[in-house]
Amino acid sequence: MSGDPEEPEHPERAAVAALADDFVAGLREWLAIPSIGVDPAHHGDVHASARWLAEALRRDGWPDVRVWDSGPALPAVYACLPAEDPAAPTVLVYGHHDVQPVDPVEQWRHPPFDPTLVGEELFGRGASDDKGQVAMHLLGVRAHLAATGADRPAVTLKLFVEGEEESGSPHLTRLLDEHRDDLACDLVVFTDTPLYSRDAPTVCTGQRGVYGAEVVLTGGASDVHSGRAGGSVPNPATAAARLVAALHDDDGRVRLRDFYADVVEPTDAERADYAELPFDEDVWLANSGGAQALAGEPGWSTLERVWVRPTAEVNGISGGYTGPGLKTIVPASASVKLSFRLVPDQRPERVADALREFVAAHTPPGLRAEVVARGDGVPPYAVDVSHPAVGAVRDAVEIAFDQPVRFSRTGGSGPAALLHGWLGVPVVYLGATLPDDRIHAPNERVVVPLLLRGAEAAAHLWRLLPGRLS
Numbered sequence: 001m002s003g004d005p006e007e008p009e010h011p012e013r014a015a016v017a018a019l020a021d022d023f024v025a026g027l028r029e030w031l032a033i034p035s036i037g038v039d040p041a042h043h044g045d046v047h048a049s050a051r052w053l054a055e056a057l058r059r060d061g062w063p064d065v066r067v068w069d070s071g072p073a074l075p076a077v078y079a080c081l082p083a084e085d086p087a088a089p090t091v092l093v094y095g096h097h098d099v100q101p102v103d104p105v106e107q108w109r110h111p112p113f114d115p116t117l118v119g120e121e122l123f124g125r126g127a128s129d130d131k132g133q134v135a136m137h138l139l140g141v142r143a144h145l146a147a148t149g150a151d152r153p154a155v156t157l158k159l160f161v162e163g164e165e166e167s168g169s170p171h172l173t174r175l176l177d178e179h180r181d182d183l184a185c186d187l188v189v190f191t192d193t194p195l196y197s198r199d200a201p202t203v204c205t206g207q208r209g210v211y212g213a214e215v216v217l218t219g220g221a222s223d224v225h226s227g228r229a230g231g232s233v234p235n236p237a238t239a240a241a242r243l244v245a246a247l248h249d250d251d252g253r254v255r256l257r258d259f260y261a262d263v264v265e266p267t268d269a270e271r272a273d274y275a276e277l278p279f280d281e282d283v284w285l286a287n288s289g290g291a292q293a294l295a296g297e298p299g300w301s302t303l304e305r306v307w308v309r310p311t312a313e314v315n316g317i318s319g320g321y322t323g324p325g326l327k328t329i330v331p332a333s334a335s336v337k338l339s340f341r342l343v344p345d346q347r348p349e350r351v352a353d354a355l356r357e358f359v360a361a362h363t364p365p366g367l368r369a370e371v372v373a374r375g376d377g378v379p380p381y382a383v384d385v386s387h388p389a390v391g392a393v394r395d396a397v398e399i400a401f402d403q404p405v406r407f408s409r410t411g412g413s414g415p416a417a418l419l420h421g422w423l424g425v426p427v428v429y430l431g432a433t434l435p436d437d438r439i440h441a442p443n444e445r446v447v448v449p450l451l452l453r454g455a456e457a458a459a460h461l462w463r464l465l466p467g468r469l470s
Helices: 011-031 040-059 131-148 172-178 236-246 268-276 281-286 302-307 348-361 388-401 416-423 448-469
Strands: 064-068 076-081 090-096 116-118 121-123 156-162 187-190 202-207 209-218 311-319 333-342 368-373 406-410 427-429 445-447
Touching: 011 040, 011 121, 011 131, 011 448, 040 064, 040 076, 040 131, 040 156, 090 131, 131 156, 131 448, 172 416, 187 416, 187 448, 202 388, 202 427, 209 236, 209 348, 236 311, 236 333, 268 302, 268 406, 302 406, 333 348, 348 368, 388 427, 388 448, 416 427, 445 448
Parallel strands: 090 156, 090 187, 187 427, 202 406
Antiparallel strands: 064 076, 076 156, 116 121, 121 445, 209 333, 209 368, 311 333
16 A cells, blocks of 8 residues: 555656646636636636636647537537557546536635635635546546556546536536437546545445425415404415425425335445444534534434435425514415435436325315426436446545545435436546535635545546456
8 A cells, every 4th residue: 555655656646746736727727717607697707617628638638629519508528538558448537617606705715716725725616616626637637647658548538527517417418419429438437526524535436316396385366364364264384384394204204105115225335334434423513504413314324314315305485474573464375495315216207296296185275286396306326336447446546545445425416327327337436525615605615635636546547447347
């Protein structure tokens, strides 16, 4: 294992170290482009961001670089670097270059698009999610070539960096369909997931899916005086409260029909890894908005509850009068916003059907109920941990971080299942950011030494994969 003072340093590590200053300077240039994809006022910046990445790839010697910007999708960047051996496996690295809005901007300690290096931390929107990790992979390719002394990598590398991930990837299926031949590969490496912690690096093996909807309950055409009508007509706000109360049983399990029927539990090996990870309840609560206590489905640890168990969350309830003082009415309508985090092999469309049945069963006579879906949802994904490529990733990360590495998952969602379904190949994860990087929040940052270790892990991976996928 590297780290032994008598053992020579890996050439990949030396190559990363030699390129580190240039890497940070380039990343700061890219982060200065405010590529906020969800804001039409910044769509020109998304195009500028794609052009910056394309030029960086060309400078690095990628012979085939294209910006896919024919619409309606915001621009994506594709590149291909063929292997020295034409029979070598083909690996597609996926990431995104669009970023979240920066509001509230007054809470940033440094301007969000003036990337600022403070010690080992680089602050700026997109530093962690996801420009930093995409740039990490570019560095990994350069280090791999420098370490091997070759002009071409050990595997054929393709890069696909979309510009709409923060908008829910609304045109990703169209891009996958239109460019299926370009994107054909033997394996996808997904680079938009964190390590568990700086002191406990992990290899992610899956992401939860998500389905969101709003339930709108309507009674009369307008609010009515509670003295005139209260007790004689159904109250939509009361019905909304009862619906929310019925959503879970006393143990916190979701009461939609067959909600757990398709759930695939993690392997014993995965659960054992989760149990070995350091967990501090006070730190977890502090990083969970200052929550006062842990809660959740019995029989599962906190990490398992957010990684491998499905949930139903009430995101908001509204209805009637909520201003100052008292207004004695029976409201005409009320609504509940819900989101469901899904695990393999749950499907958003099946949850949507079950939610409509549940709402219909909990709508009293005299009220109308409408379930308004917020998109089609995102399916969950988990890779088989026994797949040789997962073992290669784990070995690469262990070499780069000089310590044993365990499996983890992430409670968030992404298009891994979509990539797996359309391309028909496994998706593995290689990221090097942290859960407390404050992505989507003010003061987003990335820890630069972790990105450098991640780049080294990627360089090792390209060397290891031909023997694992042959």
